[in-house]
Amino acid sequence: MKYKQLGHTGLYVSELTLGTMTFDNEGGSYAGMIGATGQGLATRMVDLAIEAGINIFDTANVYSSGVSEEMLGVALGDRRQDNLIATKLYNTMSTGPNDLGTSRLAIMREVEGSLKRLGTDYIDLYQVHNFDVTTPLEETLRALDDLVRQGKVRYIGLSNFAAWQIAKADGVARLLGTERFASVQSYYSLVGRELEREILPAAMDLGLGTFIWSPLAGGFLSGKYTRDSEVSGRRAAFEYPPVNKDQGYDVVDALAAIAEEKNASVAQIALAWLLHKPGVTSVIVGARKEAQLIDNLGAADIVLSDEEMARLDEVSALKPEYPGYLPVWRRGDTLFGQLHD
Numbered sequence: 242m243k244y245k246q247l248g249h250t251g252l253y254v255s256e257l258t259l260g261t262m263t264f265d266n267e268g269g270s271y272a273g274m275i276g277a278t279g280q281g282l283a284t285r286m287v288d289l290a291i292e293a294g295i296n297i298f299d300t301a302n303v304y305s306s307g308v309s310e311e312m313l314g315v316a317l318g319d320r321r322q323d324n325l326i327a328t329k330l331y332n333t334m335s336t337g338p339n340d341l342g343t344s345r346l347a348i349m350r351e352v353e354g355s356l357k358r359l360g361t362d363y364i365d366l367y368q369v370h371n372f373d374v375t376t377p378l379e380e381t382l383r384a385l386d387d388l389v390r391q392g393k394v395r396y397i398g399l400s401n402f403a404a405w406q407i408a409k410a411d412g413v414a415r416l417l418g419t420e421r422f423a424s425v426q427s428y429y430s431l432v433g434r435e436l437e438r439e440i441l442p443a444a445m446d447l448g449l450g451t452f453i454w455s456p457l458a459g460g461f462l463s464g465k466y467t468r469d470s471e472v473s474g475r476r477a478a479f480e481y482p483p484v485n486k487d488q489g490y491d492v493v494d495a496l497a498a499i500a501e502e503k504n505a506s507v508a509q510i511a512l513a514w515l516l517h518k519p520g521v522t523s524v525i526v527g528a529r530k531e532a533q534l535i536d537n538l539g540a541a542d543i544v545l546s547d548e549e550m551a552r553l554d555e556v557s558a559l560k561p562e563y564p565g566y567l568p569v570w571r572r573g574d575t576l577f578g579q580l581h582d
């Protein structure tokens with residue numbers, strides 16, 4: 242397992258993160274649709290992840306209405322101090338006018354709930370799950386900064402922001418002198434490369450680390466969905482993230498060919514492609530079954546050649562889009578590479 246520095250911070254995180262969105266033993270909102278991994282399997286997954294060298298675990302206040310946080314806390318047990326917990330706020334389990342978002346009121350309330358459910362007195366990475374269009378960024382940043390000063394939170398991150406929102410948030414933090422966001426958590430996969438247009442360049446330019454969610458597009462890139470057979474799995478009930486299947490099955494075919502050549506699984510090659518991409522700090526692997534997690538952990542050992550990366554890049558290419566196809570952006574590509582060599 243490789244460890245990478247998280248953006249402009251001094252923190253090192255494993256290049257794979259364990260996602261805990263499937264943790265649910267109480268039939269909460271995520272059960273059935275995304276997974277209902279009981280405590281026994283959840284603890285086993287945490288054991289396997291730690292054995293493989295993973296040092297960071299991703300959850301959220303809303304995952305299974307708080308049950309995922311509780312189960313992660315139990316699974317880590319006395320190993321909590323040696324591992325990093327990343328959780329999120331913004332979404333809510335209730336419907337009051339002040340329940341959603343990242344107002345000072347919501348932040349101060351949600352952090353206490355997450356700390357209690359996790360059974361810890363600090364959160365390593367506290368992530369804003371979505372951009373709050375109504376709360377001023379100044380309010381959100383000052384409240385998060387207070388949590389860092391109080392020692393309840395070590396680092397702050399954001400998720401699902403557009404590039405301009407990331408840049409604005411970083412600029413406001415610098416102007417205010419508050420804690421800056423350390424990381425961006427975004428969707429990225431071989432069938433969802435949109436973040437390459439704006440979000441990844443913004444994160445790299447500003448020195449923010451990146452966590453990648455749904456790296457297998459909810460299982461679409463696991464190898465079990467092919468042009469000829471769509472087995473049951475989460476995507477049968479919940480087609481998310483959306484996939485352009487015409488191109489998507491070409492990607493699956495290319496993955497299968499490389500997987501066969503390398504005696505690896507389709508999922509491992511799909512994850513390894515992300516691990517080879519510049520600007521990616523850590524890929525969040527999710528699993529509903531123990532065998533899936535073991536399979537996915539194997540991605541850390543896969544080395545893809547330039548030729549294999551080029552094949553996958555080509556079959557999954559985004560359509561050119563303004564202003565990306567302008568010559569000035571081609572010079573930007575060179576700069577993009579130079580900044581991070």
Ligand SMILES: NC(=O)c1ccc[n+]([C@@H]2O[C@H](COP(=O)([O-])OP(=O)(O)OC[C@H]3O[C@@H](n4cnc5c(N)ncnc54)[C@H](OP(=O)(O)O)[C@@H]3O)[C@@H](O)[C@H]2O)c1
Nearest residue numbers: 260261262454455456457458459460463474475527529533
């Ligand atoms: N910030 C956000 O907004 C956000 C959003 C989504 C997720 N996340 C984070 O990202 C993590 C990962 O997301 P994800 O669960 O969507 O990741 P994913 O890797 O795209 O999908 C995982 C699902 O694919 C199937 N699968 C995984 N590995 C497989 C394998 N080797 N063989 C066959 N099937 C396999 C399983 O579902 P089935 O068995 O049901 O097919 C599994 O639950 C989450 O746990 C969460 O921490 C964050």
